[in-house]
Amino acid sequence: MDLDVFVTAHRAEWQRLDRLLRRGTRLDGAQADELVSLYQRTAAHLSLIQSATPDPLLVSRLTRLVSGARATVTGVRRSTWRDVARFLTEGFPAAVYRARRWWIPTALLSVLLTCVMGWWIGHHPDVQAAIGAPTELRQMTRPGGEYETYYSSHPEASFAAQVWTNNAEAAGLCLVLGAFLCLPVLWVLFTNVLNLAVGVGLMASAGRLDTFLGLVLPHGLLELTAVFVAAGTGLRLGWTVIDPGPLPRRTAMAEQGRAALGVAVGLALVLCVSGAIEGFVTPSGLPTWARVSIGVLAELAFLTYVYVLGGRAARAGGTGDVEADARSAALPVAT
Known part of the structure; x- marks a missing residue:
């Protein structure tokens, strides 16, 4: 797999996911659906990169995105x-x-x-x-x-x-x-x-x-x-x-x-x-x-x-x- 070509093809999706995660307001229904879809695709991208060409910087970036999206989708339970x-x-x-x-x-x-x-x-x-x-x-x-x-x-x-x-x-x-x-x-x-x-x-x-x-x-x-x-x-x-x-x-x-x-x-x-x-x-x-x-x-x-x-x-x-x-x-x- 050509890593540069792969990054170029999917960079826009990762950037969009990052923007959704950084929003200070609650997501509406369409944005929530989009976040879930981007989360699933980015998780698949991360798995593919880790198995084919594990670039440390890219893996770290995608891991952060996937972790943040997972926490947003599933919710984080905080002790009270x-x-x-x-x-x-x-x-x-x-x-x-x-x-x-x-x-x-x-x-x-x-x-x-x-x-x-x-x-x-x-x-x-x-x-x-x-x-x-x-x-x-x-x-x-x-x-x-x-x-x-x-x-x-x-x-x-x-x-x-x-x-x-x-x-x-x-x-x-x-x-x-x-x-x-x-x-x-x-x-x-x-x-x-x-x-x-x-x-x-x-x-x-x-x-x-x-x-x-x-x-x-x-x-x-x-x-x-x-x-x-x-x-x-x-x-x-x-x-x-x-x-x-x-x-x-x-x-x-x-x-x-x-x-x-x-x-x-x-x-x-x-x-x-x-x-x-x-x-x-x-x-x-x-x-x-x-x-x-x-x-x-x-x-x-x-x-x-x-x-x-x-x-x-x-x-x-x-x-x-x-x-x-x-x-x-x-x-x-x-x-």
């Missing part, structure tokens, strides 16, 4: 505060609610395993000796020891930010690694359970379990719930790889993956709240009952949010996926 409100009141809670059959058993089994492992550590001195030397364990569990001073060892704001970052990373790992057939998620869960069980067992053996729970419960209820939700969502995503159901595996994975991404964003906000509680409430001088009450209220508020707003959105057909006009087109399949 209404989208944010819809995500917080429908999308996120619906995704968490729909995944409840995964994260609630995950939470119950994790708590049970923590209790069993904590009891085992607390009643077996040989296991405690494997964790650390007696002087180190006393330093950790004594009044004013490391378990207590941990929450007041840094300024509140920086400590809250650090806690939020660490917890968001753990939740993100559960969600991202879920696609790898669930196994990495189970490892992340076990690591968290083990760390908590060690604290429970060591403080129980020192007769200070009430102090430990008074430090952990204010922020830990909401924090652990967020981790369990992330783990349950990750496990659900991993199971979709094994059993996609009636949908093609790629379609099912895309749907669950988009919902999991929304859950990750929502959990970042939830963990921000738990991080603030851990940074400002847990080390405060409030009585233990007051600190624990704040944690219980935060947990009840989140569960109410999920079951009321999420349940309502799920019953209305919400899945936590993006809006239909933002998804890729799916081909019909026989079921």
